[in-house]
Amino acid sequence: MTAATIMSTDVISLKADDSIAEALQLMCKNSIHNLPVLDKRGNFLGLFSLRRLSRELLPKAAKLDENSLLMHINFMPDSADELSERLIQLGQRPVSDLLEKSSKLRLCKPDTTLPELLQLLFESPVSLPVVVVEGKKKRLAGMVSNWDILTKLTVNLLSDKDSDPCKNTKKI
Secondary structure: OEHHHHOEOOOOOEEOOOEHHHHHHHHHHHOOOEEEEEOOOOEEEEEEEHHHHHHHHOOHHHHOOHHHHHOOOOOOOOOHHHHHHHHHHHHHOEHHHHEOOHHHOEEEOOOOEHHHHHHHHHHOOOOOOEEEEEOOOOEEEEEEOHHHHHHHHHHHHHOOOOOOOOOOOOOO
16 A cells, blocks of 8 residues: 555645635635645645644734643633634735644655555654655645545455445544
8 A cells, every 4th residue: 555545635725825714714614624735836835734723823922932832821811802803814814824834744755655654644743644745846646644544444454445434424
């Protein structure tokens, strides 16, 4: 098994100048957490994620220091109105402003083996998918999540490649 046989290829993507509000609508409509951002030629620029957005919605004081998230921040006043205002302001910005840091991303080629994929997913400091790219310009081929691997392995274990045992189940 390789990334090419496991990856999701029907990936919804964004352009760098799409708004965060547009991205959130796509995410809600399609129940997805991560969207690749591509240039006009389909080359991978970065990943827009709910994880990164969540960090931006934190009160400013919580973002001053990376280690501040380790402390209790429940003493910080923050009303629903303040949160709503931050979300409205963020929604107007382009997704390129909130791409995951490249140090958190894992990229591979379509011929990457299953053990290598598992290692990339395990090494990821956060639960982000592995982005499958082709060529020097990093043309997006697909993405592999833990869910993709679980589904493929389950299908193989049941030896019924025509059915998807995980279909109609809720992703957490």
